Amino acid sequence: MAEQTTEHHNPHIEVPNEHIGIPGYLGVFAVLVVGTILTYYVALMDLDWIFPGANTLVALGIAFTKMTVVGLFFMHVRWSPRLVWMSAVGAFFWLTIMFAYTMQDYLTRGTGFFGH
Amino acid sequence: MSAHSHSDKFVYHEPGLQHQFDDMGQQEESVSLGMWLFLAQEIMFFGGLFTAYLVMRSKYPLAFASGSNHLDAFLGGANTLVLIVSSLTMALTVYYAQKGNRNMQVGLIVLTMLFGLTFLGIKAYEYTDKYNHGLVPMAGLNRRVKADSPASEHVGLVLPGETAVSASEAKPGAEPYVNPHGEFQWREYELVQHMMDKQRAEPNGHYLTLNEQLTYSTSPGSLVLDKDKFRDKVRIFFYIYFVMTGLHALHMIIGLGIMTWLLWMAFKGTFNAEYFSPVEMSGLYWHFVDIVWIFLFPLLYLLGRHYEHLGL
Amino acid sequence: METVGAIEAGSYGTAKLNYLNNGSTLKSWLLTKDHKRIAIMYLISVSAFFLMGGLYAAAIRLELLTPASDLFETGTYNKVFTQHGILMVFFFLIPSIPAVLGNFLIPIMIGAKDLALPRINLLSLYIYWIGGAITLWALMQGGVDTGWTFYTPYSTTFSNTYVLAVGVGIFINGFSSILTGVNFLVTIHTMRAPGMTWFRLPLFVWSHYAVSLIFVLGTPVVAITLLLVAIERVAHVGIFDPALGGDPILFQHMFWFYSHPAVYIMVLPGMGIVSELLANFARKRIFGYEFVAFSSIGIAVFGFLVWGHHMFVSGQSMYASLVFSFLTMVVAIPSAIKMFNWTATLYQGSISFDTPMLYGLAFMGLFLIGGFTGLYLGALGLDVHLTDTYFVIGHFHYVMVGGQVIAYLGGLHYWWPKMTGKMYSEFWGRVAAMLIFVGFNLTFFPQLILGYLGMPRRYAAYPPEFQVLNIFSTAGASVLGVGLTMPLFYFLHSLVKGKPAPDNPWLLPGLEWRTSSPPPTENFDTPPVVTWEIYDFGDESGLDLEAAKREAATINA
Numbered sequence: 001m002a003e004q005t006t007e008h009h010n011p012h013i014e015v016p017n018e019h020i021g022i023p024g025y026l027g028v029f030a031v032l033v034v035g036t037i038l039t040y041y042v043a044l045m046d047l048d049w050i051f052p053g054a055n056t057l058v059a060l061g062i063a064f065t066k067m068t069v070v071g072l073f074f075m076h077v078r079w080s081p082r083l084v085w086m087s088a089v090g091a092f093f094w095l096t097i098m099f100a101y102t103m104q105d106y107l108t109r110g111t112g113f114f115g116h
Numbered sequence: 117m118s119a120h121s122h123s124d125k126f127v128y129h130e131p132g133l134q135h136q137f138d139d140m141g142q143q144e145e146s147v148s149l150g151m152w153l154f155l156a157q158e159i160m161f162f163g164g165l166f167t168a169y170l171v172m173r174s175k176y177p178l179a180f181a182s183g184s185n186h187l188d189a190f191l192g193g194a195n196t197l198v199l200i201v202s203s204l205t206m207a208l209t210v211y212y213a214q215k216g217n218r219n220m221q222v223g224l225i226v227l228t229m230l231f232g233l234t235f236l237g238i239k240a241y242e243y244t245d246k247y248n249h250g251l252v253p254m255a256g257l258n259r260r261v262k263a264d265s266p267a268s269e270h271v272g273l274v275l276p277g278e279t280a281v282s283a284s285e286a287k288p289g290a291e292p293y294v295n296p297h298g299e300f301q302w303r304e305y306e307l308v309q310h311m312m313d314k315q316r317a318e319p320n321g322h323y324l325t326l327n328e329q330l331t332y333s334t335s336p337g338s339l340v341l342d343k344d345k346f347r348d349k350v351r352i353f354f355y356i357y358f359v360m361t362g363l364h365a366l367h368m369i370i371g372l373g374i375m376t377w378l379l380w381m382a383f384k385g386t387f388n389a390e391y392f393s394p395v396e397m398s399g400l401y402w403h404f405v406d407i408v409w410i411f412l413f414p415l416l417y418l419l420g421r422h423y424e425h426l427g428l
Numbered sequence: 429m430e431t432v433g434a435i436e437a438g439s440y441g442t443a444k445l446n447y448l449n450n451g452s453t454l455k456s457w458l459l460t461k462d463h464k465r466i467a468i469m470y471l472i473s474v475s476a477f478f479l480m481g482g483l484y485a486a487a488i489r490l491e492l493l494t495p496a497s498d499l500f501e502t503g504t505y506n507k508v509f510t511q512h513g514i515l516m517v518f519f520f521l522i523p524s525i526p527a528v529l530g531n532f533l534i535p536i537m538i539g540a541k542d543l544a545l546p547r548i549n550l551l552s553l554y555i556y557w558i559g560g561a562i563t564l565w566a567l568m569q570g571g572v573d574t575g576w577t578f579y580t581p582y583s584t585t586f587s588n589t590y591v592l593a594v595g596v597g598i599f600i601n602g603f604s605s606i607l608t609g610v611n612f613l614v615t616i617h618t619m620r621a622p623g624m625t626w627f628r629l630p631l632f633v634w635s636h637y638a639v640s641l642i643f644v645l646g647t648p649v650v651a652i653t654l655l656l657v658a659i660e661r662v663a664h665v666g667i668f669d670p671a672l673g674g675d676p677i678l679f680q681h682m683f684w685f686y687s688h689p690a691v692y693i694m695v696l697p698g699m700g701i702v703s704e705l706l707a708n709f710a711r712k713r714i715f716g717y718e719f720v721a722f723s724s725i726g727i728a729v730f731g732f733l734v735w736g737h738h739m740f741v742s743g744q745s746m747y748a749s750l751v752f753s754f755l756t757m758v759v760a761i762p763s764a765i766k767m768f769n770w771t772a773t774l775y776q777g778s779i780s781f782d783t784p785m786l787y788g789l790a791f792m793g794l795f796l797i798g799g800f801t802g803l804y805l806g807a808l809g810l811d812v813h814l815t816d817t818y819f820v821i822g823h824f825h826y827v828m829v830g831g832q833v834i835a836y837l838g839g840l841h842y843w844w845p846k847m848t849g850k851m852y853s854e855f856w857g858r859v860a861a862m863l864i865f866v867g868f869n870l871t872f873f874p875q876l877i878l879g880y881l882g883m884p885r886r887y888a889a890y891p892p893e894f895q896v897l898n899i900f901s902t903a904g905a906s907v908l909g910v911g912l913t914m915p916l917f918y919f920l921h922s923l924v925k926g927k928p929a930p931d932n933p934w935l936l937p938g939l940e941w942r943t944s945s946p947p948p949t950e951n952f953d954t955p956p957v958v959t960w961e962i963y964d965f966g967d968e969s970g971l972d973l974e975a976a977k978r979e980a981a982t983i984n985a
């Protein structure tokens with residue numbers, strides 16, 4: 001018979017069901033709380049001297065970090081099949097396509113080399 | 117082929133195994149992939165809104181900052197924490213479902229729902245606040261305050277948790293609040309006025325974007341603030357705020373519906389080490405909604421806070 | 429007869445239990461979780477929408493018979509073409525192949541008992557019905573006149589027709605597509621029979637994989653866009669209305685982010701069918717299987733990068749237009765790869781010209797013209813001249829009707845014996861195919877010329893110089909209309925009077941031909957194990973050709 005090809009023969013059964021256990025979950029929780037408080041206080045500082053919009057970048061950085069730990073640990077992506085991983089990352093990638101190609105229009109309007 | 121026979125005759129039918137699958141492994145993998153793909157579409161669904169936000173904010177950064185400063189960052193932050201706690205209890209629910217511990221499951225689901233309700237309660241409180249202050253972008257959907265009514269002197273101060281900027285007391289001599297038709301109201305022009313003045317003094321500075329210089333001015337390039345025009349842009353911020361948080365709240369409400377069902381199932385003792393994927397799937401959904409809020413909080417509540425040190 | 433395996437004698441004619449006679453109450457249909465029954469209900473529904481859309485098309489062509497706007501007032505005319513577009517795009521063409529043929533065939537082709545999520549499948553049908561019902565209700569109340577593209581600020585601020593209700597209908601309908609897409613992706617990943625490797629998948633399945641990606645990643649964006657339009661209409665706040673500080677071009681970005689990929693939703697499944705038809709009716713393994721398979725994925729992915737070619741004259745930045753124009757040229761490459769591979773497949777094949785194959789060949793010719801005219805439009809300078817003219821109308825009808833509808837008809841004829849267990853009349857089938865081909869070209873080729881000469885789209889009146897070509901077009905539309913109605917009659921006739929179909933009427937190796945016609949509820953009597961390569965017409969395929977021929981002969985006798 002042909003070799004086994006369908007993927008459903010290696011479900012994540014071998015993986016310990018415990019994942020990271022209760023201490024692990026509490027650790028993730030702590031990271032999230034710290035991130036929230038951090039994001040609040042950083043927002044109060046004026047970081048525009050670095051470059052305009054630095055505040056937003058920092059805020060987004062923290063948000064991404066929080067999202068990543070929620071995804072990896074609470075949502076178990078860390079122990080999930082590659083396919084799950086791909087659909088999570090893929091959707092974000094698609095979102096950046098939408099952002100990038102839309103902004104490519106807005107940011108190049110007006111005067112300049114390509115201006116009207 | 118040996119591990120699982122397709123033929124129904126020889127397969128011991130595990131409870132919860134649907135007929136189109138050969139075994140639980142296949143079923144779980146399918147259901148979880150389906151859920152993740154559903155979340156992928158949710159990302160794009162909210163993504164459309166984030167695109168609108170991105171474009172509008174890049175066009176009118178100051179209007180967005182001013183509008184944002186009018187939101188209650190403390191409540192927004194508190195809600196973020198509430199959701200994070202609910203995410204923790206949800207994750208633990210899955211943990212105990214895998215262990216087949218019925219009491220912990222039931223308790224944690226109840227907790228998760230309570231936190232969800234708290235979130236919605238705070239949200240409702242915030243919405244009421246916006247309603248009282250004439251910040252709902254749709255005409256007629258705000259509290260109507262006649263010129264002679266007592267409320268007109270207090271900008272809705274009846275409510276606790278009033279932000280300092282909006283309290284008429286904070287600024288002596290502010291005109292009384294009247295809004296007979298429940299229109300969108302906006303009175304905070306200090307920030308934009310400040311930037312406009314600086315821009316006029318320093319025409320090559322970057323206090324306003326080019327687009328803002330054109331669209332906030334009485335006439336293109338005049339650099340004299342047109343309050344009505346600016347108000348329209350702030351209104352766009354509040355529009356986006358309501359659509360984004362509203363859609364998010366709708367997801368929370370759906371989540372609570374799912375949790376109610378889950379509570380019933382857990383109460384009946386449905387889940388154990390072999391069969392817990394409904395808990396896991398509901399958890400994925402719940403965490404996703406949390407993640408959306410993780411982004412909404414800084415993007416809606418915090419984007420103009422760093423202007424506050426200007427002391428305007 | 430004791431032929432083991434694919435062909436079992438007596439699987440036709442006798443009252444063998446199959447998905448059609450397994451329960452006959454209304455409930456057994458409306459609450460079914462069987463993908464085949466759901467597909468049949470989709471078939472009936474999309475056909476109804478096709479008919480309605482067709483009536484609007486007839487109205488448009490009648491109006492354009494004369495230069496003056498004499499049949500309709502201009503406002504009514506706006507509604508007529510808008511409703512034509514909405515019904516055809518959202519309620520017929522997008523669900524047509526995926527929800528009918530894809531639904532029916534994907535599980536069978538991969539050797540599964542059903543889709544992975546049958547309840548979700550049924551749910552998607554109901555969502556489609558609800559969305560359709562709301563839209564139809566709105567059309568009866570007075571309709572909508574914005575064009576199928578709902579451009580703002582017209583749709584948000586100025587139009588006083590039923591934009592809101594139609595928007596809601598399409599919004600809801602979108603979730604039907606999304607759920608179908610999720611279901612297909614999961615199914616293709618997790619439900620393949622033992623031995624059914626990725627590169628043994630029929631190309632029909634590959635193209636549905638690609639389409640499902642677009643469903644899942646694109647449709648939510650148009651849903652949210654329409655939601656924003658709806659809110660904007662109600663609340664009079666503008667992110668799309670320039671008078672309120674909004675930006676109408678933002679609407680176009682968001683709309684086309686979905687709707688350009690959506691035009692590939694409206695051709696990829698057709699390409700999948702054509703790959704099946706050409707390989708099977710030339711009895712040759714398709715040339716460059718992997719290239720054809722991956723070009724589908726390539727189209728789905730790169731299709732997301734070109735939407736700005738609909739906005740060259742909208743006020744989009746010149747830089748963005750350049751990038752989008754360039755990428756438009758690039759995205760034509762995977763389509764071209766397919767054309768080359770199909771052509772190479774035909775080379776030295778033993779071609780038979782049964783009805784489905786006629787559609788397959790027609791597709792190649794028509795899609796060629798459709799694709800080339802697309803390149804003209806994608807060329808930045810030329811598009812300034814051609815945009816919003818009948819050239820665009822001609823272009824997209826060549827791809828959407830000449831492509832997808834033709835392929836859909838080809839697929840329906842090809843799998844009709846499998847779906848219903850009945851043979852249709854081959855003679856009438858060929859006549860209809862010819863009429864459609866001739867009628868189609870007569871309708872739409874003149875439109876390309878008209879557009880090139882400068883006739884704008886979406887007007888009820890036009891300068892008298894254009895009348896001759898318009899008369900050609902209307903005449904062609906009549907022929908096309910007759911051709912398209914014929915299958916309705918001979919298909920229905922076949923259900924009553926048609927000869928019973930053998931399990932494998934075309935003597936082909938695919939999995940769907942190894943189960944009975946019509947298939948049993950769980951698709952196969954014994955779960956299949958795939959040991960042969962796809963499009964293998966030789967001995968290795970394990971196909972008992974002689975037995976299949978014998979069976980066909982018994983039936984014909």
Ligand code: HEM
Pocket residue numbers: 577691692694695737738756757759760763798799800801802803804805806807811814815816820823824827828831832
């Ligand atoms: C070879 C690939 C293709 C290219 C390069 C291409 C290019 C274009 C361009 C540049 C336009 C914009 C014309 C204008 O508005 O001025 C256009 C319009 C259109 N195309 Fe294509 N196209 C291609 C394939 C397709 C396919 C496969 C379909 C559908 C099955 C399709 C459907 C449409 C539709 C519906 C419109 C008009 C939308 C509207 O304004 O109402 N195209 N195409």
Ligand SMILES: [Cu+2]
Pocket residue numbers: 687688691734735737738
């Ligand atoms: Cu396009």
